[in-house]
Amino acid sequence: MHHSSNPLPARLASELQNRFGERFSQGESLRAQHGRDESIHRPAPPDGVVFPESTEEVSAIARLCHEQRYPMIPYGAGSSVEGQVLAIHGGLSISLARMNRIVETRIDDLDATVEAGVTRLQLNAALRECGVFFPIDPGADASLGGMAATRASGTNAVRYGTMRENVLGLTAVLADGRVLRAGGRARKSSAGYDLARLMIGSEGTLGVITELTVRLHPVPEAISSAVCTFPGVDQAVRTVIGTIQCGVPVARIELVDPLTLRAVNRYSRTELRELPTLFFEFHGSPASVAEQAATVQAIATDLGGEDFQWATRSEDRNRLWHARHTAYFACLQLRPGCRAFPTDVCVPISRLAECIEQTSQDIARVSIPIALFGHVGDGNFHLVLVVDPEDPREMREAEWINERVVERALGACGTCSGEHGIGIGKTRFMLEEHGETAVTVMRAIKAALDPDNLLNPGKVLPAP
Numbered sequence: 001m002h003h004s005s006n007p008l009p010a011r012l013a014s015e016l017q018n019r020f021g022e023r024f025s026q027g028e029s030l031r032a033q034h035g036r037d038e039s040i041h042r043p044a045p046p047d048g049v050v051f052p053e054s055t056e057e058v059s060a061i062a063r064l065c066h067e068q069r070y071p072m073i074p075y076g077a078g079s080s081v082e083g084q085v086l087a088i089h090g091g092l093s094i095s096l097a098r099m100n101r102i103v104e105t106r107i108d109d110l111d112a113t114v115e116a117g118v119t120r121l122q123l124n125a126a127l128r129e130c131g132v133f134f135p136i137d138p139g140a141d142a143s144l145g146g147m148a149a150t151r152a153s154g155t156n157a158v159r160y161g162t163m164r165e166n167v168l169g170l171t172a173v174l175a176d177g178r179v180l181r182a183g184g185r186a187r188k189s190s191a192g193y194d195l196a197r198l199m200i201g202s203e204g205t206l207g208v209i210t211e212l213t214v215r216l217h218p219v220p221e222a223i224s225s226a227v228c229t230f231p232g233v234d235q236a237v238r239t240v241i242g243t244i245q246c247g248v249p250v251a252r253i254e255l256v257d258p259l260t261l262r263a264v265n266r267y268s269r270t271e272l273r274e275l276p277t278l279f280f281e282f283h284g285s286p287a288s289v290a291e292q293a294a295t296v297q298a299i300a301t302d303l304g305g306e307d308f309q310w311a312t313r314s315e316d317r318n319r320l321w322h323a324r325h326t327a328y329f330a331c332l333q334l335r336p337g338c339r340a341f342p343t344d345v346c347v348p349i350s351r352l353a354e355c356i357e358q359t360s361q362d363i364a365r366v367s368i369p370i371a372l373f374g375h376v377g378d379g380n381f382h383l384v385l386v387v388d389p390e391d392p393r394e395m396r397e398a399e400w401i402n403e404r405v406v407e408r409a410l411g412a413c414g415t416c417s418g419e420h421g422i423g424i425g426k427t428r429f430m431l432e433e434h435g436e437t438a439v440t441v442m443r444a445i446k447a448a449l450d451p452d453n454l455l456n457p458g459k460v461l462p463a464p
Contacts, residue, residue, distance in 0.1 A: 008047045008092065012068045016050055016092075019060065023051040023098070034075050034085065034093040038140075040341040040389060040398075041083035041424060046073055046093035053098045055171055055179060055210040061094060062208065063177030071454050072175075074204040076146025077119060079138075081342045082423025084150065084203050088458045094208060096145050102126050103211065110216045111168055111185060116145025116209050123214075132216040135160035138419065139325045145209045150421040151201030155324070158244075158377030159251040159283065162419070164200050166215045172199050172207030175450040185213055198445070203421055204456040206449050220283035223251075224293055225311040225320050228300050229275040233257065233360060233372075235303040236276045237353040240376045242299040244349055248292050252281040253377035255356075259334075260327050260371040260384075267330035268323045273307060278376075279324050281317070324373075331371045331384045338388050341398045343425075345409035346380040346418030355408050356381060362404050366397040380418035427462045 008016075008026065016024040025031075026048045035045030052058045065072050071091030078085055087093060099115035102123060106112065107130050114123060121141045123134050136147060138154035146152075148170060153162035160166065169183030183189075183196030199207055230236040233255070240253050256264070261274045278300070282292040297308055311317045332340050347355050356372065363370045363383075374381030385401060387394045406416045406429050416422075416429040431439050442461055446453070 009068050009070065012064055012070055012092075013048065015064055016048065016061070020050055020052075020057075023053075025049050031093075034078070034095060035087055037078050037080045037083060037085050038340070038342070039081045039083045039423070039425060040339055040387070041086055044086040044088045046087035047090050049075075049093045049095055051095050051098045055173065058094060058173045058208055058210050059177045059179055061092070062173050062175060065092060065454060066176045066452070069452050069454065071457050072208070073456050074145070074149065074208045076117065076143035076149070077141065079140035079142045080146065080150060080423060081420045082417070082425040084421060084423040084456070084459060086424065088424060091454075091457075096143060096208075096210070099145075099210060105130065105216070107132055107216070109185065110218070111213055112216055113211065113213045114144055115211055116148075117143050119143050120147065127216065131219050133219050134166070134214060135217050136163055136166055139328065144212055144214065148200050148209050148212055149202065149204050151419070153375070153378075153380070153419045155252045155254060155281075155321075155375055157375060157380075157419075158253060159249060160217060164197060167196060167200055167212055168215060169213040170196050170199060170209055171211040172209045174207050175452065175454045180207060183213070201421070203423065203460050205446060205460050206455065208455070220251075220289075222284060222286040222289040223312075223314075223317065224282045224289045225317040226280045226282075226293060226297070227272065227277060227307075227309045227311075227320060228280070228297075228305045229273045229277050229307045230300075231275070231304050233276045233356055234353055235305065236278050237356055237376060239278060239296075239300045239303050239305055241349055241352065242303070243296050244377060246295060246299070248295050249284070250280060250292060250296065250377060251283040252279065252375070254279040254324055255372075255374055255376040255381065256324065256327065257360075257372040259369060260331060260373045263330035263334050263371060264323050264327055267333050268326050270319075270323045272323065278305070279320065281321075327371065327373055328384060331369075331386055334369050334371075335386045335388075338386050341385040341387050341402070342382060342420065343385070343402045343405060344374070344380060344382040344418050344420050345405055345414055345416060346378065347409050347412040347414030349379045351412035351414065352376060352379050352381070355405075355412055355414075358408060359383070359405050362401055366401060368394050368397055370401065375418075378418075379414070422460045424459060427460065430460070430462050
């Protein structure tokens, strides 16, 4: 799967050197940095890295690579977890890190145009005084271009949607260097094929996203968070289902299992009870937040939920959510020196309890520690398997769990990935999830836009 080092063609290297000078490098450490992500997959460094500063420069790079039939791998912040940025067939890494300008914010229209390298924390810091925010929060400080490319979501998606709902328009550079402008700033349109949505979730295989126009949302007048423990995972999940079915517009509902809480307590020095726990957040006016919270507390109490702890002060809330957001890194500390093998699935909410219950039974059958947590408000849960990648038995167990959780999700009319994407890790599930016709259509789209398979080759689509 991993390429033998095939250095950049001399002509391409010299053209990049002439045009970009210091912003093009074949140095080993930079290549190594751009050849790994947060996944379990073995690093695969590109043969060079270039740092464009405009759409025109990305277009020039694509034209050069296209002339020489040379692979290109778009790179955002490197926080992907399915091997999306690995140069498994060699090639040139196009880092968008320097394309980090906020082009324009239009508070009256509740939208902003940003370059693809802007990160979500950077955008929200710039909006802090404006009374608006960008809600998509995958935990990592990912780049917005990368978040669009992987159709990211995160803890707020149950209320605010995913990147799919929050990108109005975008600019992308195609494999041959042409610049595609898709979507716009209108809140709706019924004019033609939705090419912006085609690019969102394409993981760099159809184009390099260079600019985005995203929706902004008013900062809620009141925000309240709560933590509640349950005797078992089943009661916690049934509370989530009850909350959603009652139409409570909850902003976040996160489930965290006891192992994750043990890791979080150790890592964040918190003292949360190590029982199945829900983290809630409510947004709205003070009265509506109080009403939402009371409704949810009643549902939870009926199902055995106890120890409701409320946090209305922002520092208490931040501490709570900081603990939840560090769960991934906290789990890594369960076995120092090991790697995390993350996987996620998403199912219709009515099927969530059985999926998590059966997955918990599978977890009990293997020897590796596995943390279960997730954005259960929209049926999305994650496993973080903490493994020694050099131990074949542990890797076999990890693969077995991954296969089981995906098969179960697909059997429940769900998806093999709610938000991590496909990368190289989940291509084998695409046919089963989408069917032969859909995958053939996807291949036809790829062939029409990138006939030489230069853009992030080997990702998303299974080999024919």
